[in-house]
Amino acid sequence: DIVMTQSPDSLAVSLGERTTINCRSSQSVLHSSNNKNYLVWYQQKPGQPPKLLIYWASTRESGVPDRFSGSGSGTDFTLTISSLQAEDVAVYYCQQYYTTPYTFGQGTKLEIK
Amino acid sequence: QVQLVESGGGVVQPGRSLSLSCAASGFSFTTYGMHWVRQAPGKGLEWVAVISFDGNYRFYADSVKGRFTISRDTSNNTLYLQMNSLRPEDTAVYYCARWGNGLDVWGQGTTVTVSS
Numbered sequence: 001d002i003v004m005t006q007s008p009d010s011l012a013v014s015l016g017e018r019t020t021i022n023c024r025s026s027q028s029v030l031h032s033s034n035n036k037n038y039l040v041w042y043q044q045k046p047g048q049p050p051k052l053l054i055y056w057a058s059t060r061e062s063g064v065p066d067r068f069s070g071s072g073s074g075t076d077f078t079l080t081i082s083s084l085q086a087e088d089v090a091v092y093y094c095q096q097y098y099t100t101p102y103t104f105g106q107g108t109k110l111e112i113k
Numbered sequence: 114q115v116q117l118v119e120s121g122g123g124v125v126q127p128g129r130s131l132s133l134s135c136a137a138s139g140f141s142f143t144t145y146g147m148h149w150v151r152q153a154p155g156k157g158l159e160w161v162a163v164i165s166f167d168g169n170y171r172f173y174a175d176s177v178k179g180r181f182t183i184s185r186d187t188s189n190n191t192l193y194l195q196m197n198s199l200r201p202e203d204t205a206v207y208y209c210a211r212w213g214n215g216l217d218v219w220g221q222g223t224t225v226t227v228s229s
Binding site: 001040042044049050051052054055056059061091093095097100101102103104105106107 | 148150157158159160163172173174175208210213214215216217219220221222
């Protein structure tokens, strides 16, 4: 199974500041056939199901604010929030869909400082 | 609107069975792969199972393989999860979700508690 490891487990950031969350996979999730990274990011707010933010590691889902961006390739990925807003308080998860089981990272809890 | 609604959760004793349902509406159910994901209390997300759009392939997490069965009924646009030999560690909120470019539509979840 591919193990997904996120860092940090939690962080507190001031409003308006830039935030980065990292995700590392135990093996590459870059598919050679299409040069795409099989990696998605989700946001989960308390009491709600997760919400898809980013797919193919860097493509923003429709309706997601452009302050959210994804980057990386192979085994190392980053979710960046360019200017933190109060409504971004949540837990963020990465997930690989390169192969089953489609494993999630353990989550990163983001709070306001 | 596009919607997924889970049902069937409850309290069950260890070793017993439970069946979850997920009613889909607002989209073409037969063109999407469907997943179950669970979340134990205060914990992260755990992927459980997937069934292809046509029902021809199914995959499971090792933690549920041989005990859980995912299925779908296109006549009533419903996804199922049959859970047998339940264990306390299966206690979680169970979400069904649609795979678009990721898990792009989620239900609100149904809670399963395995306890004597």
